[in-house]
Amino acid sequence: MSLETTSPPSAADASTAPVRVIRRDGSVSSFDPTKISVAMTKAFLAVEGDDAATSSRVHHVVEELTGQVTDALLRHAGPEPALHIEQIQDQVELALMRGGHHKVARAYVLYREERARARAASRPAEAPARPELRVRAADGTLAPLDWDRVAHVVGEAVAGLADVAAEPVLAETRRNLYDGIGADELALAQIMAARTLVEQEPNYSFVSARLLLDKLRAEALSHLAGAARQANQDEMAAGYGDYFRDYVHRAVELELLDPELTRFDLDRITAALRPERDLNFGFLGLQTLYDRYFLHENGTRFELPQAFFMRVAMGLALREDDRERRAVEFYELLSTFAFMASTPTLFNSGTTRPQLSSCFLTTVDDDLDSIFQAYKNNALLAKYSGGLGNDWTPVRGLGAHIKGTNGRSQGVVPFLKIANDTAVAVNQGGKRKGAACAYLETWHVDIEEFLDLRKNTGDERRRTHDMNTANWVPDEFLRRVEADGEWTLFSPDEVPDLHDLYGTAFAERYREYEAMADRGEITVFRRVRAVELWRRMLTMLFETGHPWITFKDPCNLRSPQQHVGVVHSSNLCTEITLNTSTDEVAVCNLGSVNLVAHVGPDGLDTERLARTVHTAVRMLDNVVDINFYTIPEARRSNLRHRPVGLGLMGFQDALFELGVPLASDAAVEFADRSMEHLSYHAISASVDLAAERGRYATFEGSLWSKGILPIDSIELLAKAREGDVLDVDTSSTLDWDGLRERVRTVGMRNSNVMAIAPTATISNICGVGQSIEPQFRNLFVKSNMSGDFTVVNPYLVRRLKERGLWDEVMVADLKYFDGSLGEIDRVPDDLKELFATAFEVDSRCLVDAASRRQKWIDQAQSLNLYIAAPSGRKLDELYRYAWHKGLKTTYYLRAQSATHVEKSTLRGTDGRLNAVPAGTRGTNTVPAGTRGTNTVPAGTGSVPAAAVPAVAPSPAPAAEPAACRIDDPDCEACQ
Structure with a gap:
């Protein structure tokens, strides 16, 4: 063998x-x-x-x-x-x-x-010395290996970190060397050596990052100097200012950066740089930046981390009066990971095409000009890293009459197929996959075909394997489900006003159309049992991960901007709820506060949080004016309403720091209080900006202008629910009366201020958990566009060390039990509770926490739901529970992944080890319900007849469900 x-x-x-x-x-x-x-x-x-x-x-x-x-x-x-x-x-x-x-x-x-x-046993007592090794330079010349430098770089990488040492890294490095090794391979051998040790000690992730940083320094300095150059961390710190000046001028020369950056006072800028912060990255974070964010010329990176953060900060401060001061202020937030701007902002700030916005929402009208204009708009918006949410409800359904040709419509599905292919074709410059989500209201006559779009069986011409889909569900439908009533499907050309109606007005008009259908006054319609359609919606969600369940009425009834339009859909990740029409493309500008960075021994540091939020809202507001708009409808909408979406990440990390289990009343209370403070200061910051810069153009008539804040708008939803249960806590602790009056009299700079996005990539950069997500596992292999990475929960390791329980046996146990502590007998119960993983926590706890947050948020939140052993009854209860708790949207349904922690003692097999640009990734396990070959057969996840209480329960399906998997490298949420 x-x-x-x-x-x-x-x-x-x-x-x-x-x-x-x-x-x-x-x-x-x-x-x-x-x-x-x-x-x-x-x-x-x-x-x-x-x-x-x-x-x-x-x-x-x-x-x-x-x-x-x-x-x-x-x-x-x-x-x-x-x-x-x-x-x-x-x-x-x-x-x-x-x-x-x-x-x-x-x-x-x-x-x-x-x-x-x-x-x-057969090795001689004194093994012969290995021959001297040589390193091959880029020009092919050979030079003796400088082992002293290797040892110095590794020693520098482990300096100041607990429980790591240079010796094992050097030993593993030596094992992978050979005579004639390339200079890049030599650097990668060191990185690889440190990575093999991460599962034993999480701090080796920082060692790996620092070794990657050494490679990056050599790459950047050599590129700028035109000849091979190297510098260790101390040498780089001394010359960072000179490097930064050279970097800016070179990037401008290459037409990558806006020449305006050279007109900043670079002495003030370079004096603010903090080179030591380059050492604060974990490996996943720095590798992600290397692969996808840093500026490069033909693949050669020449942008170091602090230069990257300062470039983003300068780009956001371009139109400030004292732009150097503001750039430094913005840089401090970014480089300390207190706040992180969204991926498009990080990609493009300071560049010659500063498309900084994250999300674009459109409505597609019922004519060919509008439909094909929508394809063009999608392509232009996606080109510079925008995520798309398309409202397709106005497009007439299958069998509807077409007056111009006297023919019959093929419905909305064939057009969605083209939209899917457009998203694939425009892949955001190779930085990340183009991504779009199609929304359709539940009364549309094509809704049943819409549910099937992500299936892996059937006519491929009526499938969209690469595009996300979402149900836009009115309250009236869920009333019919709970009453076991009938539901009528219509073609929108015969019921055109339903698209713009919501709440009580929608319910009344919908019933009128049903009566018209009964009288024969409507041609295209179909009656279904509401429970059966709901069951099918949940079945498809279970089998394919789509369409997501989002709620039309809460999004509109609580919208501050209902006086100037209607929210017809959410966005790619279901957290944006802005008005759209054929004349306006909604735009949102995102960024997230790192919550764990604002938690200390005494709990939430509210003063620091206030400072962070005020600066962050200013940064987001600046995006509106600096932004490069690819279509006029987006520019017009954004300048009129100026919406931004401040969110948060690291929620689970904050709970770990506080010692609070996720499945506890204390965690729900912390979700409430932390979001209350964030909301209070975000609204206050927008008021301050209104005083300084003026109100947004459509402020008058908004809920803001009436003194109705997000916490107050719950009453509007309760009134429209017509006696249906709305179980929402409305407690508060801050001086909302005073802020309410300031909002009413001074005004708001931004029509919308808050939204909680998934934050997967920027969380990786900051080294914290995504958004409001629970911990997936305590030890697992994470896949994304940069490769596969061993992830160990450092909070768990710290607690186990404190109790003398962290050893190789514990690592082996965690692998065997898929990162869960539940079956490991020697782990105390309090740690099992604190470090329970996503699939060990009742998803109703996640809904409860989300409900507490939602009362403070003027938009929505990307809320993934986790079910370890789904059944029809569980899904039915969970999603109706979310509706009763007042949520506006939900996102992915997560099921157990087929790719668990490898139950072996392997080291160094956790994915791509070379620091090269993304795009060279090979075949990954395709998550069920996405596209191509799946590990779960289609149809094995059908929701049984227990989707509603009126039907006898059936057993949960034996096969693993096909809902979106958390380690999907192609899923937008996982980027």
Whole structure:
């Protein structure tokens, strides 16, 4: 079973010849996949026998596994590919474990250990010294390896960090070196070495990041100098100001940055730079920045982290009176991770095309000009990293009459297929996948076909595998569900005013149209049992992860801007609720407060939070004026209403710091109080900006102008619910009367101020949990566009260390139990409760916390719901519970992932180890319900007949549900 004793490379494998294999004695040979096949075949036959039937089956299994191993190895190999023999064997073991061949994997592991002991026993007492190694420069010249510098860089990387050491990193690095290694490979070998230790000690993530930083420094300095240059952290700190000046001028010369940045007082700017903050990144955060955010020329990065943050800050301060002072103020928030702007702002601030807005919402009208204009608008908006929410409800349904041709409509679905393909084609410059979400109201006659759009079976011409979908659900529909009544589907060309109605007005008009249909005055309509349609909605949500459930009436009845329009949909991530029409494309500008950065020993630091929020709202307001608008409808809308969406992230981290379990009344109360303070200061900041810069143009007539704040608008929703249960807490602790009067008399700078976005990527940058998400697992492998990363909960590790419980056995247990503490006997119950994972917490706790937040928010929040063992009854109860608790929207339904923590003792097999631009990622496990091949067969997740209490419950489906998985690398929420 040894990979070292099989045949030499064959001619058939010439394509893999450039990949080198480093043997244990330091010699180098060519990579040959047939050696992997032979080794695995021997392992299978040793366990299962060698009869003809077994041999035939093993051949096919080994062929598939060899392909997986080869793909993984080549995907992880760097630009100068070289693999250590141990790395190859690790991948073989990993493939066997993933494939469920546990007995074979165990035999393979034991064989490796036996061979290792044999080598150790036969090794001479004094092994001969390894030959001196040389490093190959970019021009091909060879120079002796400077091991002293390697040791210095690693020593610098571990400095000041607890429970880490240079020796294991150096030992692992040495193991992966060979004569003639490339300079980039040498840097990557150090990064790889530190990464293998992350699962044992989370602080090695910071060591890995610092080693990546050393590679980045060499890349940036060499690019700017035109010749190879290196600098350690101390040397870089001394020269950061000079570097920054060179960087700005070079970026302007390349037409990447706005020349206006050179006209800042760069002496004031460089004096504010804090080079030591480059050391505050975890590996996932810095690798993400490296792959997707830093400026580069032909793939060569020349933007260091503090330069990046200052560039973003300067771009946001361009129109300030004292722009240097404001740039420094903005930089302080960004570089300390107290607040982080959204991805489009980070991508484009300070550049020649500063498209800084995150979300765009559109309404598509019922004519071909509008439909095809919508495709063009989507492409232009997505080009510069905007996420799209499209309201398709006005488009007439299948079978509706077309007056111009005297024909029959094909409905909305064929047009959605084109929108899907547009999103795929315009992929935001390769930085992240183009992303859109189509919304349709529940009364639309095409709603049942709309529900099927994400299925992996059926007519591909009527499927949209790459576009998100969402139900825009009126309250009247849920009343019919709860009353087990009928529901009528209409084509919007015959009931055009339903699109703009909500609340009581919608319910009354809808009933009038039903009466008209009964009288034969409406041609295209269909009656269904509301419960049956609801059940199908939940079935599709369960099977495909779509369409999401969002609630039309709460979004409109609590909207501050109902005097000038209607909210017809939410956005890509369901947190934006702004008016749209054929004349206005809604725009929102996002950023998030890092909540854990505002928590101390005494709880929430409200004074610091107030300072952060006031500066953050100013930054977001500046986006409106600086922004590069790709279509006039977006510019007109944004300048009229000036909406922004301040959110939060690191909620679970804050609870860990406070020692508060997520599934507790204290956590719900903390969600309430923290959001109350954020809301209070965000509104106050907008009032201050109104006093300084003027009110937004459509302030008069808004709820704000009437002194109705978000907490007050709950009463409007309660009144419209017509006696339906609305279970919303309305308690408060701050001086809202005083603020209410200031809002009414001074005005608001922004029509909308708050929205909680998913924050997946910017949370990675800051090293905290996403948004308001619960902890997924305490140890897991996270996939995103930058690769796969071992993630260990550092708060758990700290608590276990305090009790003397953190050791290799605990790591092994966490792997075995998929990152959960529940089955580990020696972990105390209080820690099990505090560190319960997402699927161990009742999702109603998440809804309760979201309900408390929603009362303070003028827009909405991206709320994912987690169910470990879904059933029809559970889904029905959960989503109706969310409606009764006053939520405006929900987002993904999360189910257990097929990709758990690997139950092996492998190290260094957790994904891409090379710091290269995104876009080279190989095949990942496709989450069920997205596109292509799924690990869960279509149809296995059908919601049983227990979707409503009136029907007898059925067992939960045995198969794993196909809802969106949290480790989906292509899911926008996971970016």
